[in-house]
Amino acid sequence: MKKKAILKYIITAVVICVSLFFLQKLVQPKYMSDVVEGRLIAEYYDEEKDHDVIFVGDCEVYENFSPKVLWEEYGINSYIRGSAQQLIWQSYYLLEDTLRYEKPDVVIFNILSMMYDEPQKEAYNRMTIDGMKWSMSKVKSIQASMTEREEFLDYVFPILRYHSRWNELSKEDITYMFDAPNVAFNGYYMRVDVKPAENIPEGKILADYRFGDNSYYYLDKMVELCEKEGVELIFVKAPSLYPYWYPEWEEQMEEYAAEHGIRYINFLENVEETGVDFAVDTYDAGLHMNLSGAEKITRYLGDVLSEEVGLEDRRGEEKLQKIWEPKIKAYEEEIIRQYEKYGMN
Amino acid sequence: MLFTSYDFLGFILVLFVLYYIVPKKFQWPLLLGFSYIFYFLADPTYLIYIGITTVTVYLLGCKIEQFREEQSAYLKANKEVLSREDKKLYKNKIKSKQWKYLLIALFINIGILAVLKYTNFAISNVNSIMGLLGSDKQFGFLDLALPMGISFYTFQSVGYIIDVYRGTCKAEKNIFKFALFVSFFPQLVQGPISRFSQMAETLYQEHSFDAKNVCYGLQRILWGFFKKLVIADRILTAVNEIIRNPDEYAGAYVFVGMMFYALELYADFTGGIDVTIGVAEVLGIRLAENFNRPFFSKSIKEYWNRWHITMGTWFTDYIFYPISVCGPMLKLSKFSRKKLGENLGKRVPIYLSSFTVWLATGIWHGASWNFVVWGLGNWVVIMVSQELEPLYAKFHARFHLQSNRYFQFFQVIRTIFIMSCLRSFDCYRNVPVTFKMLGTMFTTWNWNILWDGSLMQLGLTMTDYLILLAGTILLIAVSMIQRKGKVRDQIAACPYAVRVAIWYGLFLVVLLTGVYGIGYEASQFIYNQF
Structure with a gap:
């Protein structure tokens, strides 16, 4: 009798836990049609972890560099661990997380996020952190990123955060409950359309141009981590015209890079060399590159990586070729799909 | 927290x-520790105030008890020597000493409450009067923190020491046990206002784990969360929109606001009490019930016997009765009977005592004229219906409607409407605005807002309205079922699968449709501020 009762309670507990698990999966946003940026971080875990180069940073990495070009033209296998408004401590913990799986030769960090010294928006936090697998890096990233009203428990049980989505569930939420196709190409978010940069806003005068202590703290940690792991760290500043990149910020980054012996490429200052034309190479008036712009600056970067850094051409490796074949196919299909979508030839 | x-x-x-x-012997000290941690986390400075109340009431209560013990020892020892007159004299002497200590306790504790809660109200009135008299001088307001739950723990402590003075309960000799009675955290925030004699029965007892108690307690907590998170915090948006913008929302909107506020207050307050009683129940502690399906009341008097019951009985026991039987009131009674005749004269002291109780009730609820008018409004309605009772009797004798269901339904609706009108004083920013807005219900004819989609502009979506409708139907259904006994007992009698489905279903409703987390403003329980 007692055994029967215990069994009854165990079955009840299991049914409740399983149903809550399914419910949680159901209400979590899938980021498949709107704001696909929310899916970028999670896609990495399905990858074969054998990359030569890892990018970390915000939209200035995942919209401006094409790993496909690096592979096809330089034989460099790379992956972008970027997400929308990725803050520097999030980049740091993502890097820490990535290094648990693989040790690349080079890590490229886009330094725009130095401008943020404090947590910003909850929605962006979620898009960066939700996709991470659980580890101490994720825990620390949550702790460092939470805005005033956020709760740690909401990250542990996302149903607490997304509970009100029951009212806006769509077919997409069921279709992609457990599995979803990749939306990015090794972390690259492709856009082929064009919106020329016309009125470029000037930067507002700031009270203090010095980057915050918190930003420097995590930058130091990133440098230390790369040194410890024997990975070369490269700083880049993508050629985005906005947010405005102040000369005072540039000075600080140049000084920091020189002091620590870190290679630093500011693409805003290499517009002629890269061949970026803001009339045709951006899809949102200068904030981000489109496909044409991204491929141009990736070629410039590819030259640096193969000639100056000395990364090997791995195109001869059969295993990698097999991995890249379907990726290149999907990449090209996506170009055609987008050309049709935007009515371009 | x-x-x-x-x-x-x-x-x-x-x-x-x-x-x-x-x-088990550490259970009550553990509760005391947690209660003080709870209070400390709210604000460490609050501990000073609750500490003063605890120590003063404890010491003075012990002193009063000591006199009683001395008295009984003395009378026992001198039983045969003392004449009846001597005994009476001695008792009066002791009573007078006890009275002094009681007064000190009341002065300190009501004084703290009055200073913290009403000083700025007094200053604003003085400033208004000086302004009316043409003076430019204005007094600045004081920055006084109102400790969480001060009205509740002060009333509970004052009730205790009066009971000790009256001899209806013995003073607690262990200061830590007494400190737990004052600070027991679940009821610290919004009551119920417990009596020592009732609460002590289970508060200090050793409790073994009882699965039924624990389950019942957790179920009650869940039901409280349903009321608070699914109903009260959802409808709050619309209530705030209406009452904060009186220029935009007049006429039928005022009616809608009143009804929404009635639902919000009920769900908020009873939800909070459900959580309180549920937490205590898990711990094996019995607290007094504070509500008895108040919206089924057929008169205002009945409503007040079923709403915030522990506050009502507190005012009756510690203000109404003492005033009714005090010397000056007895003299007044004699005088009024003589001057106004037996019939009217005997009602004067009752009206006066009742007036005092409702004035105090109003002021207790908040330091503003809104609450004073609200309290006195209740008094007027109760007194008028009392005066009209003979007329009602004649009416019922003629039409025999008392047991008619439709008439009873009318009485319930009438009570809800009158109470909602009175509660408007709790909502709008001042008394003139409240009167004006109530007036617009009869002067601004815009009842079409009820069906032309205007209600969708109040910050609620159609889904919100549907949830509120379903939630309200559930509240009414549960109240109806309660007539047959405890709902939890009735559910517990169902087959296991049905029980699990009901409670897990309710949990899912709270989890998914509750108004909490990012995107929602966390809202305090309304009665936290008292």
Whole structure:
């Protein structure tokens, strides 16, 4: 009798836990049609972890560099661990997380996020952190990123955060409950359309141009981590015209890079060399590159990586070729799909 | 720490576990520790005020008890020597000493409450009067923190010492046990206002883990969360929109606002009390019930016997009766009977005592004229209906409607409407605005807002309205079922699968449709501020 009762309670507990698990999966946003940026971080875990180069940073990495070009033209296998408004401590913990799986030769960090010294928006936090697998890096990233009203428990049980989505569930939420196709190409978010940069806003005068202590703290940690792991760290500043990149910020980054012996490429200052034309190479008036712009600056970067850094051409490796074949196919299909979508030839 | 916060859930979870694993003799000290931690986390400075109340009431209560013990020892020892007159004299002497100590306790504790809660109200009135008299001088307001739950623990402590003075309960000799009575955290925030004699029965007892108690307690907590998170905090948006913008929302909107506020207040307050009683129940402690389906009342008097019951009985026991039987009131009674005749004269003291009670009730609820008018409004309605009773009697004798269901339904609706009108004083920013807005219900004819989609502009979506409708139907259904006895007992009698489905279903409703987390403003329980 007692055994029967215990069994009854165990079955009840299991049914409740399983149903809550399914419910949680159901209400979590899938980021498949709107704001696909929310899916970028999670896609990495399905990858074969054998990359030569890892990018970390915000939209200035995942919209401006094409790993496909690096592979096809330089034989460099790379992956972008970027997400929308990725803050520097999030980049740091993502890097820490990535290094648990693989040790690349080079890590490229886009330094725009130095401008943020404090947590910003909850929605962006979620898009960066939700996709991470659980580890101490994720825990620390949550702790460092939470805005005033956020709760740690909401990250542990996302149903607490997304509970009100029951009212806006769509077919997409069921279709992609457990599995979803990749939306990015090794972390690259492709856009082929064009919106020329016309009125470029000037930067507002700031009270203090010095980057915050918190930003420097995590930058130091990133440098230390790369040194410890024997990975070369490269700083880049993508050629985005906005947010405005102040000369005072540039000075600080140049000084920091020189002091620590870190290679630093500011693409805003290499517009002629890269061949970026803001009339045709951006899809949102200068904030981000489109496909044409991204491929141009990736070629410039590819030259640096193969000639100056000395990364090997791995195109001869059969295993990698097999991995890249379907990726290149999907990449090209996506170009055609987008050309049709935007009515371009 | 809000009752609906994760912190609170974590706090009680840790307490529940520790409570049943520590040796039983440490259960009540554990509760005391947790209660003080709870208060400390709200604001460490609050501990000073609750500490003063605890120590003064404890010491003075002990002193009063000591006199009683001395008195009985003296009378016992001198039983045969003392004449009846001597005994009476001695008793009066002791009573007078006890009275002095009682007065000191009341002066200190009501004084703290009055200073903290009403000083700025007094200053604003003085400033208004000086302004009317043409003076430019204005007094600045004081920055006084109102400790969480001060009205509740002060009333509870004052009730205790009056009971000790009256001899209806013995003073607690252990200061830590007494401190737990004053600070027991679940009821610290919004009551109920417990009596020592009732609460002590289970508060200091050693409790073994009882699965039924624990389940019942957790079920009650869940039901409280349903009321608070699904109903009260959802409808709050529309209530605030209406009452904060009186220029935009007049006429039928005022009616809508009144009805919405009635639902919000009921769900908020009873939800909070459900959580309080549920937490206590898990710990094996019995607290007094504070509500008895108040919206089924057929008169205002009945309503007040069923709403915030512990406050009503507190005012009756510690203000109404003492005033009714005090010397000056008895003299007044004699005088009024002589001058106004037996019939009217005997009612004068009752009206006066009742007036005092409702004035105090109003002021207790808040330091503003709104609450004074609200309190006195209740008094007027109750007195008028009392005066009209002979007329009602004649009416019922002629038409025999008392047992007619439709008439009873009319009485219930009438009570809800009158109470909602009175409650408007609790909502609008001042008394003139409240009167003006109530007036617009009869002057601004815009009842079409009820069906032309205007209600969708109040910050609620159609889904919100549907949830509120379903929630309200559930509240009414549960109240109806309560007539047959405890709902939890009735559910417990169902087959296992049905029980699980009901409680898990309710949990899912709270989890998915509750108004909590990012995107929603966490809202304090309304009665936290008292």
